[in-house]
Amino acid sequence: MVNGELIFFGTSAIGLPILKELNRNFNLKLIVTQPDNYGGRNRQLIVPPVKQFAVENRLPCIQPPDLCEPELELAMRRIEPAIAVAVSYGQFIPSALYSLPRYRTINVHFSLLPVYRGAAPVQRALENGETRSGITVFEISGRMDAGPVWAQEEIAIRPDDTTASYQLRLGERAAPFLLHTLKQIFSGKIRKHPQDDSLATLAPAVKKSEGRVDWRLPAQRLYDRLRAFTPWPGLFFSLEKRQIKILNARVSGKEHHGQTGQILALDSQGLLVGCGLKTVLEITNIQPDGKKAMSPWQFSLGNRFPELLS
Structure with a gap:
C-alpha cells in the first residue's frame, strides 16, 4: 500500500x-x-x-x-x-x-x-x-x-x-x-x-454521419476509416434505401479506370469497388440493416447490386 x-x-x-x-x-x-x-x-x-x-x-x-x-x-x-x-x-x-x-x-x-x-x-x-x-x-x-x-x-x-x-x-x-x-x-x-x-493536433468526437462511405476517397483511406469506426458508427453505404454496413474489407492491389463507386467484380471472394486515385476496395463481409452478417455474394443471391454504388 x-x-x-x-x-x-x-x-x-x-x-x-x-x-x-x-x-x-x-x-x-x-x-x-x-x-x-x-x-x-x-x-x-x-x-x-x-x-x-x-x-x-x-x-x-x-x-x-x-x-x-x-x-x-x-x-x-x-x-x-x-x-x-x-x-x-x-x-x-x-x-x-x-x-x-x-x-x-x-x-x-x-x-x-x-x-x-x-x-x-x-x-x-x-x-x-x-x-x-x-x-x-x-x-x-x-x-x-x-x-x-x-x-x-x-x-x-x-x-x-x-x-x-x-x-x-x-x-x-x-x-x-x-x-x-x-x-x-x-x-x-x-x-x-x-x-x-x-x-498539438485535435481529435474531435466522431459523428455517425462520418460512417457513410465516400467512394471518392482512396481505398486505403476507406479501410483506415473502417478500422477507426469499428465498433461505432461503422462504415456503411445505401442500397435502395437500405443501409449496408461493411464489416470486413481490404485494399486490393488492383487498379481501376472506371468511376468511383463502380462495382468492378463480384464473386465468392468478395466485392470489388472502384475508389479514388484509381484504387480498389475489396469488401468481404457485410451486414444489411436488420439482417445477419453475410458475404456480398450471399447477399447478391436474393438482391441486386447496381453498377454504381452511391
Missing part, C-alpha cells in the same frame, strides 16, 4: 481496471461519479459502473449533479488528498477541485500528447493511418488535454487494429502504467514537463 490519500473521478467502465488497481495499492478515500440517469428504450435507471464497483467494495462514493457545489470542495479539503485521478468522468472538473490535491489531478489519455487532444484520440489515429500512438499520464489544466505531462508510453498500432482492439490493448496497459507513474511521482523520481502547443 502506497502512502497518500487518493480521490478518483470516473463514470464509465473504461476506468474500472484503473480503479481496481488504485483500490489495491492506494488509500482510496473518495470516489466521485456522475448521477444515476434514465436511459435506453424502456427508460430504465442506469447506474454508473464506477458506482457499482464502489458499492460492491464498500468504498465512499458521491454523485454530485454539479461539481461546482461547495460541499464537494469541502469534502475534498477534509480528506487533504495527495493526488486525484480522473478517468472518463464525462464532465469538466473545475480548477477549484483539480488544483486542490498536493500533486493536483492527473488524467490518462490514449494518445501521445500533444497530438490528438480531444474525445476520440484512438479513432482519429486509426483514421489517419498512424502506426504508433500510446498512453499519456498528464496533469489536468484549464485547457482540454493541455496540461503538463508526467509520463508517456508508446504502443504500436497493428495494420489490422480496430478502435475496439487497440483500445482493449491500451486499457490493459493503462492500469499498471498509471500505477508505476504514481509511485514515481510520490517518490520524486520523475518530473512533469509542459506540452509543446505548436505540435
Whole structure:
C-alpha cells in the first residue's frame, strides 16, 4: 500500500481496471461519479459502473449533479488528498477541485500528447493511418488535454487494429502504467514537463454521419476509416434505401479506370469497388440493416447490386 490519500473521478467502465488497481495499492478515500440517469428504450435507471464497483467494495462514493457545489470542495479539503485521478468522468472538473490535491489531478489519455487532444484520440489515429500512438499520464489544466505531462508510453498500432482492439490493448496497459507513474511521482523520481502547443493536433468526437462511405476517397483511406469506426458508427453505404454496413474489407492491389463507386467484380471472394486515385476496395463481409452478417455474394443471391454504388 502506497502512502497518500487518493480521490478518483470516473463514470464509465473504461476506468474500472484503473480503479481496481488504485483500490489495491492506494488509500482510496473518495470516489466521485456522475448521477444515476434514465436511459435506453424502456427508460430504465442506469447506474454508473464506477458506482457499482464502489458499492460492491464498500468504498465512499458521491454523485454530485454539479461539481461546482461547495460541499464537494469541502469534502475534498477534509480528506487533504495527495493526488486525484480522473478517468472518463464525462464532465469538466473545475480548477477549484483539480488544483486542490498536493500533486493536483492527473488524467490518462490514449494518445501521445500533444497530438490528438480531444474525445476520440484512438479513432482519429486509426483514421489517419498512424502506426504508433500510446498512453499519456498528464496533469489536468484549464485547457482540454493541455496540461503538463508526467509520463508517456508508446504502443504500436497493428495494420489490422480496430478502435475496439487497440483500445482493449491500451486499457490493459493503462492500469499498471498509471500505477508505476504514481509511485514515481510520490517518490520524486520523475518530473512533469509542459506540452509543446505548436505540435498539438485535435481529435474531435466522431459523428455517425462520418460512417457513410465516400467512394471518392482512396481505398486505403476507406479501410483506415473502417478500422477507426469499428465498433461505432461503422462504415456503411445505401442500397435502395437500405443501409449496408461493411464489416470486413481490404485494399486490393488492383487498379481501376472506371468511376468511383463502380462495382468492378463480384464473386465468392468478395466485392470489388472502384475508389479514388484509381484504387480498389475489396469488401468481404457485410451486414444489411436488420439482417445477419453475410458475404456480398450471399447477399447478391436474393438482391441486386447496381453498377454504381452511391
